[in-house]
Amino acid sequence: xxxxxxxxxxxxxxxxxxxxxxxxxxxxxxxxxxxxxxxxxxxxxxxxxxxxxxxxxxxxxxxxxxxxxxxxxxxxxxxxxxxxxxxxxxxxxxxxxxxxxxxxxxxxxxxxxxxxxxxxxxxxxxxxxxxxxxxxxxxxxxxxxxxxxxxxxxxxxxxxxxxxxxxxxxxxxxxxxxxxxxxxxxxxxxxxxxxxxxxxxxxxxxxxxxxxxxxxxxxxxxxxxxxxxxxxxxxxxxxxxxxxxxxxxxxxxxxxxxxxxxxxxxxxxxxxxxxxxxxxxxxxxxxxxxxxxxxxxxxxxxxxxxxxxxxxxxxxxxxxxxxxxxxxxxxxxxxxxxxxxxxxxxxxxxxxxxxxxxxxxxxxxxxxxxxxxxxxxxxxxxxxxxxxxxxxxxxxxxxxxxxxxxxxxxxxxxxxxxxxxxxxxxxxxxxxxxxxxxxxxxxxxxxxxxxxxxxxxxxxxxxxxxxxxxxxxxxxxxxxxxxxxxxxxxxxxxxxxxxxxxxxxxxxxxxxxxxxxxxxxxxxxxxxxx
Amino acid sequence: xxxxxxxxxxxxxxxxxxxxxxxxxxxxxxxxxxxxxxxxxxxxxxxxxxxxxxxxxxxxxxxxxxxxxxxxxxxxxxxxxxxxxxxxxxxxxxxxxxxxxxxxxx
Numbered sequence: 001x002x003x004x005x006x007x008x009x010x011x012x013x014x015x016x017x018x019x020x021x022x023x024x025x026x027x028x029x030x031x032x033x034x035x036x037x038x039x040x041x042x043x044x045x046x047x048x049x050x051x052x053x054x055x056x057x058x059x060x061x062x063x064x065x066x067x068x069x070x071x072x073x074x075x076x077x078x079x080x081x082x083x084x085x086x087x088x089x090x091x092x093x094x095x096x097x098x099x100x101x102x103x104x105x106x107x108x109x110x111x112x113x114x115x116x117x118x119x120x121x122x123x124x125x126x127x128x129x130x131x132x133x134x135x136x137x138x139x140x141x142x143x144x145x146x147x148x149x150x151x152x153x154x155x156x157x158x159x160x161x162x163x164x165x166x167x168x169x170x171x172x173x174x175x176x177x178x179x180x181x182x183x184x185x186x187x188x189x190x191x192x193x194x195x196x197x198x199x200x201x202x203x204x205x206x207x208x209x210x211x212x213x214x215x216x217x218x219x220x221x222x223x224x225x226x227x228x229x230x231x232x233x234x235x236x237x238x239x240x241x242x243x244x245x246x247x248x249x250x251x252x253x254x255x256x257x258x259x260x261x262x263x264x265x266x267x268x269x270x271x272x273x274x275x276x277x278x279x280x281x282x283x284x285x286x287x288x289x290x291x292x293x294x295x296x297x298x299x300x301x302x303x304x305x306x307x308x309x310x311x312x313x314x315x316x317x318x319x320x321x322x323x324x325x326x327x328x329x330x331x332x333x334x335x336x337x338x339x340x341x342x343x344x345x346x347x348x349x350x351x352x353x354x355x356x357x358x359x360x361x362x363x364x365x366x367x368x369x370x371x372x373x374x375x376x377x378x379x380x381x382x383x384x385x386x387x388x389x390x391x392x393x394x395x396x397x398x399x400x401x402x403x404x405x406x407x408x409x410x411x412x413x414x415x416x417x418x419x420x421x422x423x424x425x426x427x428x429x430x431x432x433x434x435x436x437x438x439x440x441x442x443x444x445x446x447x448x449x450x451x452x453x454x455x456x457x458x459x460x461x462x463x464x465x466x467x468x469x470x471x472x473x474x475x476x477x478x479x480x481x482x483x484x485x486x487x488x489x490x491x492x493x494x495x496x497x498x499x500x501x502x503x504x505x506x507x508x509x510x511x512x513x514x515x516x517x518x519x520x521x522x523x524x525x526x527x528x529x530x
Numbered sequence: 531x532x533x534x535x536x537x538x539x540x541x542x543x544x545x546x547x548x549x550x551x552x553x554x555x556x557x558x559x560x561x562x563x564x565x566x567x568x569x570x571x572x573x574x575x576x577x578x579x580x581x582x583x584x585x586x587x588x589x590x591x592x593x594x595x596x597x598x599x600x601x602x603x604x605x606x607x608x609x610x611x612x613x614x615x616x617x618x619x620x621x622x623x624x625x626x627x628x629x630x631x632x633x634x635x636x
Binding site: 076079080082083084086087089090091093094095210213214216217229231232233234237238239245246247249250252253254257277280281283284287288291294295508509511512514515516518519520521522 | 537539540542543548551552555559562563566567570571573574575577578579581584585590591592593595596599600602603605606607609610613614617621624627628631
């Protein structure tokens with residue numbers, strides 16, 4: 001097996017990135033002592049740093065590989081992901097980031113458990129965190145498999161296992177501080193790669209926006225296909241393609257805009273900064289960086305269809321090689337060296353996101369489930385929580401690796417991540433918002449909201465055209481469950497509350513939560529909390 | 531970790547200055563949230579159910595669909611900027627509120 005690996009410039013660059021980040025991991029591991037520093041980077045990250053790290057945590061294989069492939073094949077409809085992924089940050093900025101930072105400690109469930117009976121709420125929140133993280137991670141693994149296959153010519157399965165093993169090193173040894181720095185470096189590299197790729201595409205059209213959009217409106221894959229106007233919507237979600245298409249499109253959009261504010265691995269990033277004000281500044285930074293990146297998907301998504309012959313972006317079996325369009329575009333426009341750079345960037349992207357996901361999933365299991373549910377909030381021995389988190393990282397990694405290998409490389413990464421967003425929006429967002437803003441909200445409501453949102457989203461995905469019964473036998477006609485499961489999540493949380501008795505404890509603690517969340521009085525301070 | 535003296539949250543939450551802060555936040559956040567959700571969801575609804583309208587040219591070859599999608603980016607940047615600017619006023623209110631609590635305690 002190993003003899004088949006060829007040493008290419010891409011591999012060299014990738015190894016350089018890995019080496020650099022391992023050095024960072026090593027040094028942050030020496031600095032990290034105690035839970036607050038392992039799980040929340042000592043709450044010492046600066047606003048702009050955290051903004052870049054949020055961007056690095058967020059712009060995953062879905063954004064770079066998945067969206068560019070979706071736009072190159074399906075045109076405008078794929079661009080909806082770019083729009084939704086960004087606008088979603090308004091939900092984070094306006095409603096969630098600051099109260100969450102003020103009220104929580106390490107995980108999303110800290111906020112939910114604040115005024116509820118902690119054990120059932122933490123158990124459900126932990127389950128939902130694991131579920132969202134694993135779906136999200138499968139998308140990254142699928143993208144990684146494709147890239148590394150192209151990079152060093154190994155098969156999909158060993159490629160996925162390799163990535164999985166590597167990311168565990170970061171999480172297990174470095175914790176949140178190492179993960180943060182990996183994400184910052186990756187964000188900078190990814191932006192550089194995106195600008196360079198866009199510039200090369202624009203160069204193909206004499207650096208003229210008019211010529212560029214004219215070419216996109218008459219996209220013919222370098223003369224290998226009949227012309228089509230990729231700016232016209234409807235190639236994936238149009239009424240003509242699928243009678244349920246328009247509703248599916250609305251459902252996708254709803255899941256995207258509400259999903260980010262329920263993504264556990266993004267939410268935990270706001271615990272790494274000293275206070276709510278810095279959390280706010282970091283969202284603003286993230287919006288700037290992420291927004292520019294998604295605008296650039298115009299060039300390397302639509303642009304790919306103007307310069308690449310169709311056969312170059314199909315698999316040998318004639319299927320759409322949907323996650324490999326961006327790297328292939330880089331090879332066509334910038335040659336081997338640029339391909340190497342873009343591949344290394346894509347790889348770094350995946351690694352950083354996977355590290356972030358594993359970190360948040362394992363933190364949630366260790367802190368919420370192990371410490372608070374099983375051990376009633378006490379650590380038996382200091383450092384036990386960290387050991388459990390490390391062990392969980394191994395298990396979560398292994399599960400996602402197995403599922404990713406089972407699913408194979410042809411699933412689009414953006415589509416898979418879209419599903420994770422829908423699950424997050426259905427299960428997590430309703431209970432987060434009710435916890436912060438609704439006095440009457442109680443434990444029964446929180447548990448039933450989490451269960452209804454999580455259960456309905458997952459069941460609808462299983463019954464969808466991509467589920468176990470396939471396209472023809474699908475019981476639920478939409479690919480994206482959001483439009484049904486998000487209202488159900490809210491409904492479950494609301495009904496669970498009003499159908500059960502008033503909880504005087506929860507209502508009394510609302511004064512505390514509300515005051516603390518809105519003013520920051522009594523919130524976790526930088527460098528505190530072991 | 532925990533504050534040395536546990537504050538009396540019930541009476542803090544009744545402070546008029548705290549209610550002014552909440553009201554100020556609400557005045558911005560509620561309309562802004564309603565606005566951006568409506569503006570954003572108008573995109574998939576118009577694209578999904580009125581595709582012919584959105585295919586009409588807007589500027590040159592750029593059609594209404596792309597132009598409206600692009601405007602979502604600008605909307606996000608502008609609204610985020612407004613939020614950041616408005617939030618500075620809340621910081622001042624919050625600061626005054628916390629300072630008055632501090633002076634009462636000491």
